[in-house]
Amino acid sequence: MIRAIVCGAAGRMGGRIIAMIHEADDFTLAGAVERPGNPRIGQDAGEVAGIGKIGIPLVGDLGTVMGEGQVVIDFTSPQATMTHLAISAQAKVPAVVGTTGFGAVDLNSIQELSSAAPCVLSPNMSIGVNVLLKVLAQVARTLGDAYDVEIIETHHRFKKDAPSGTALKMAQVIAEALGRELDKTGIYGRKGLVGERGKEEIAIHALRAGDVIGDHTVIFGGMGERIEITHRAHTRDNFARGALCAARWIIGRPPGLYDMHDVLGLKEGL
Numbered sequence: 001m002i003r004a005i006v007c008g009a010a011g012r013m014g015g016r017i018i019a020m021i022h023e024a025d026d027f028t029l030a031g032a033v034e035r036p037g038n039p040r041i042g043q044d045a046g047e048v049a050g051i052g053k054i055g056i057p058l059v060g061d062l063g064t065v066m067g068e069g070q071v072v073i074d075f076t077s078p079q080a081t082m083t084h085l086a087i088s089a090q091a092k093v094p095a096v097v098g099t100t101g102f103g104a105v106d107l108n109s110i111q112e113l114s115s116a117a118p119c120v121l122s123p124n125m126s127i128g129v130n131v132l133l134k135v136l137a138q139v140a141r142t143l144g145d146a147y148d149v150e151i152i153e154t155h156h157r158f159k160k161d162a163p164s165g166t167a168l169k170m171a172q173v174i175a176e177a178l179g180r181e182l183d184k185t186g187i188y189g190r191k192g193l194v195g196e197r198g199k200e201e202i203a204i205h206a207l208r209a210g211d212v213i214g215d216h217t218v219i220f221g222g223m224g225e226r227i228e229i230t231h232r233a234h235t236r237d238n239f240a241r242g243a244l245c246a247a248r249w250i251i252g253r254p255p256g257l258y259d260m261h262d263v264l265g266l267k268e269g270l
Contacts, residue, residue: 003030004247005069007084009058010040013075013098015049016240022051024244031065032058035080066091071247075239077160078102082109089116094250096120096243100165114257120250122260123165125242129216130260132231133173136218139227140177147220147227148197149174154207154215162206163188166216171202174218 004021008014009032021027032045038060046054059065062072062084072088072095074081081099088095100123102110110121124130140149153167175182178200185200214233219226233239242260249263261267 001028002026002247002251003028003068003070004244005029005031005033005062005065005072006045007033007062007072007074007080008076009045010034010038010048011075013236013239016236017073017075017243018045018049019051020237020240020244022046022049022054026248027244029054029056030068030070031062032056033062033065033084034058034060035076036060062087066093069093071096071251073098073243073247075099075243078106082106085110085113085119089113092117094118094120094253096125096246096250098122098125098239098243101161111257115255118250118253118255118258120246120258120260120263122242122246123169124214125239125246125260126231126233127242127245127260127264128238129166129231130242130264130266132229133169134261134266136170136229137173137177139220139229140174143220143222143227145178145199147222149178149202150219150221151202151204152207152217152219153204154209154212156211156213157208159208162208163204164206164214164216166214167204167206170216170218171204175202 004027006014006017021029034041040048041058041060043058044053045056045058046052074084075098078101081097085095094117151167151170153164171186172182180200185202187201187203189205217228217230219228246263
């Protein structure tokens with residue numbers, strides 16, 4: 001049995017991960033972590049997740065349960081994740097991270113920490129999205145500079161970062177396929193007299209409404225036609241399922257920073 005520790009255990013994603021761990025034949029929940037001061041600390045993680053009592057209380061410090069787990073699964077905030085990764089790296093325990101909103105400094109730190117313990121970092125754990133990323137690279141390379149690229153993402157009103165990590169990853173994949181630098185060609189929304197669209201622009205537009213789990217549409221617009229590729233997440237379970245897939249894969253791997261393309265064997269041809 002794989003002994004997993006879930007960080008962000010009282011959150012929307014954490015609850016679904018705990019529920020799927022409970023249902024899986026090859027996983028057991030070894031620890032459940034929330035931010036210090038969370039009013040649910042001390043409560044049973046299963047009851048918080050809506051699956052009934054499982055005998056694992058929520059704690060406010062990963063270090064207190066670190067010795068119980070074989071892998072840490074973290075869907076929290078950038079600041080919390082950095083704290084958790086430092087603890088897991090020191091303990092040489094692999095981590096699976098689905099947190100988004102990291103800055104360049106954090107990403108450099110994650111790279112350094114992964115030299116001590118392996119880490120799967122992905123802005124989207126969905127298997128479908130990660131297959132789509134490979135498809136987008138191929139479509140972009142084939143269409144080339146003759147087609148404009150626009151990305152539209154929609155999420156629930158509670159999402160704190162924008163644009164989504166998935167939309168940014170899509171833009172990065174497309175930019176690399178086209179030989180562009182996203183830092184120079186990416187734009188985020190438009191307002192006012194911005195002039196004609198730049199030939200190399202890759203635009204990302206973020207919508208926030210209601211309880212939308214996650215919709216992403218990439219538009220390749222040519223003169224006389226356009227291609228629209230859309231992924232819609234109907235439930236958070238697909239992200240949780242991908243996180244468990246990554247957790248199975250990462251155990252026993254050498255230190256290093258990995259992503260879902262490594263997990264799914266999609267690196268060939270990218």
